[in-house]
Amino acid sequence: MAVLWNRHRFSGGLLVLDTTNTVVLRGDAERSFDRFAERAEIASFAETATIFRATELGGRKLFFDGSEESAGKVRQLREAADGLFRQAVRSGQLDTALFPAVLQGAAICLDGAGEMIGKEGRPFGDPATPLRFEVALGVSAISLLAGHEWRKVRICPHCNWLFVDRSRNGSRVWCDMSICGNRQKARRHYERSKAKEDEDG
Numbered sequence: 322m323a324v325l326w327n328r329h330r331f332s333g334g335l336l337v338l339d340t341t342n343t344v345v346l347r348g349d350a351e352r353s354f355d356r357f358a359e360r361a362e363i364a365s366f367a368e369t370a371t372i373f374r375a376t377e378l379g380g381r382k383l384f385f386d387g388s389e390e391s392a393g394k395v396r397q398l399r400e401a402a403d404g405l406f407r408q409a410v411r412s413g414q415l416d417t418a419l420f421p422a423v424l425q426g427a428a429i430c431l432d433g434a435g436e437m438i439g440k441e442g443r444p445f446g447d448p449a450t451p452l453r454f455e456v457a458l459g460v461s462a463i464s465l466l467a468g469h470e471w472r473k474v475r476i477c478p479h480c481n482w483l484f485v486d487r488s489r490n491g492s493r494v495w496c497d498m499s500i501c502g503n504r505q506k507a508r509r510h511y512e513r514s515k516a517k518e519d520e521d522g
């Protein structure tokens with residue numbers, strides 16, 4: 322079934338984190354699955370990321386060429402980045418043992434790209450031309466690692482997604498309050514009323 326790439330699926334706040342979140346229910350061996358198993362979904366994701374990640378991308382449009390080669394690069398960097406940033410959230414530190422996989426993944430994504438990035442107002446290069454998704458992913462991953470924002474990455478306790486907490490007091494708990502926050506609330510309510518029923522039983 323085709324995925325609806327809505328705003329919720331871009332709760333990560335950065336292209337690299339939204340991409341790690343395309344594996345659903347990580348850590349749940351029975352229910353976890355990869356939304357990027359189908360290459361058509363990678364293309365839809367890249368198209369929608371253009372809209373929801375417009376600020377990060379400096380208005381640059383992303384495209385995916387549809388090849389298995391590019392898909393492989395995307396999946397490889399995605400998994401390496403998830404490993405590194407998830408570990409960083411858990412320990413509050415960066416584990417250099419996890420760097421090589423991310424750097425290699427990014428190198429593969431950026432190889433031959435020949436993009437000029439980082440100019441004022443052009444963080445991902447010239448917005449007049451489209452950019453390969455895997456190149457943008459490489460830039461996003463390296464940028465998160467190189468800056469200090471990795472310290473603000475959190476893991477949603479409901480869905481296990483990674484997201485960057487830009488709230489003023491750093492107290493954001495959910496990837497998306499309207500989805501995961503509410504589901505958790507509903508579950509707690511159910512458990513409380515169930516417990517009461519059992520007591521009253």
Ligand SMILES: [Zn+2]
Nearest residue numbers: 477480496501
């Ligand atoms: Zn969540």
